[in-house]
Amino acid sequence: MAYDEGPGFATSLQPLPGGASGETFLAGAGGDHTVLRLYAARSAARGPLAPEVDAAVLDLVRGVLPVPRVLEVRRGDPGADLPGLLVTSHLPGERLSEVLPELDGAGLHQVGEQLGVLAGRLGLAVQPRAGRFTDRRLVAEEPLPSLDRLLDAAAPALPDGLAAALGPVVDDAEDLLAGEARRVLVHGDLNPPNVLVERSTLEVTGLVDWEFAHAGGPWEDLGNLLRHAGDPVLREAVLAAYASIVPGVPEDVEARAEAADLAALIDLAGRADGTGPCLRATALLARAAGWTLGPGGA
Numbered sequence: 001m002a003y004d005e006g007p008g009f010a011t012s013l014q015p016l017p018g019g020a021s022g023e024t025f026l027a028g029a030g031g032d033h034t035v036l037r038l039y040a041a042r043s044a045a046r047g048p049l050a051p052e053v054d055a056a057v058l059d060l061v062r063g064v065l066p067v068p069r070v071l072e073v074r075r076g077d078p079g080a081d082l083p084g085l086l087v088t089s090h091l092p093g094e095r096l097s098e099v100l101p102e103l104d105g106a107g108l109h110q111v112g113e114q115l116g117v118l119a120g121r122l123g124l125a126v127q128p129r130a131g132r133f134t135d136r137r138l139v140a141e142e143p144l145p146s147l148d149r150l151l152d153a154a155a156p157a158l159p160d161g162l163a164a165a166l167g168p169v170v171d172d173a174e175d176l177l178a179g180e181a182r183r184v185l186v187h188g189d190l191n192p193p194n195v196l197v198e199r200s201t202l203e204v205t206g207l208v209d210w211e212f213a214h215a216g217g218p219w220e221d222l223g224n225l226l227r228h229a230g231d232p233v234l235r236e237a238v239l240a241a242y243a244s245i246v247p248g249v250p251e252d253v254e255a256r257a258e259a260a261d262l263a264a265l266i267d268l269a270g271r272a273d274g275t276g277p278c279l280r281a282t283a284l285l286a287r288a289a290g291w292t293l294g295p296g297g298a
Helices: 041-046 050-061 096-102 105-123 147-157 162-177 220-227 232-245 253-270 276-288
Strands: 012-015 024-029 032-039 070-074 084-089 131-133 140-142 183-186 195-198 203-207 214-216
Touching: 032 041, 032 050, 041 050, 050 070, 050 084, 050 131, 050 183, 096 105, 096 195, 105 183, 105 195, 105 203, 105 220, 105 232, 147 162, 147 253, 162 253, 162 276, 220 232, 220 253, 232 253, 253 276
Parallel strands: none
Antiparallel strands: 012 024, 024 032, 032 084, 070 084, 131 140, 131 214, 183 214, 195 203
């Protein structure tokens, strides 16, 4: 896989906000900037080919979605204790999560339309089968676990009683999603911290952090997006734009999206790492189950 030559050795590295890995940096070389991603610590668990997978995904969607250009990619070498590396161009804009609280109704509608289009374009990227990508061919060879298996794995980390309360919710979700055979490219973390916008124009300039990309159900990214779209204006704009892109959207698409998003919520809550996303996921799961969290979330 050949890529353009990078801008040279970075003279400075500045950690970038957002993302759970803490392994992404703004790299400076002269007057140019690039983004450097090191696949160490938590990311190393994805295996030495993870940088090549992420690079291939970016190449696949470039021109259809606003993503950075791949400049350099190196697979990891666990035997030599060398992490993998991915260098991309630096996209302009700010994290939408920083801009969103300042927007009025018109701004929320404008941003919501663009988010719906992003989710819709992903929903049209049909894949032959569901699964995780294991190499640059982007063939889904590693099956995705069922909701039941995810819940079983997360149960020890959840507050006592929550896993049992979620059992009927998971069963209903699997019944609702069982008839959907279509599989598409899923970003896996489509929400405001991973969307870049130009503050003055509210134009979406980037969709970043593709480490959770996989082939999955058509409502997964929409569910993740709607989870973070609490404002009715933003939510309705997302849904309308999505329906304008994806043909045959069912009337119960919101319920399907919520059901599809359960996998991401269970995975987040099961990490039990005390971070904001983990705690919010646990609270949302408790709400879905009609279950009350005790003091301190226990």
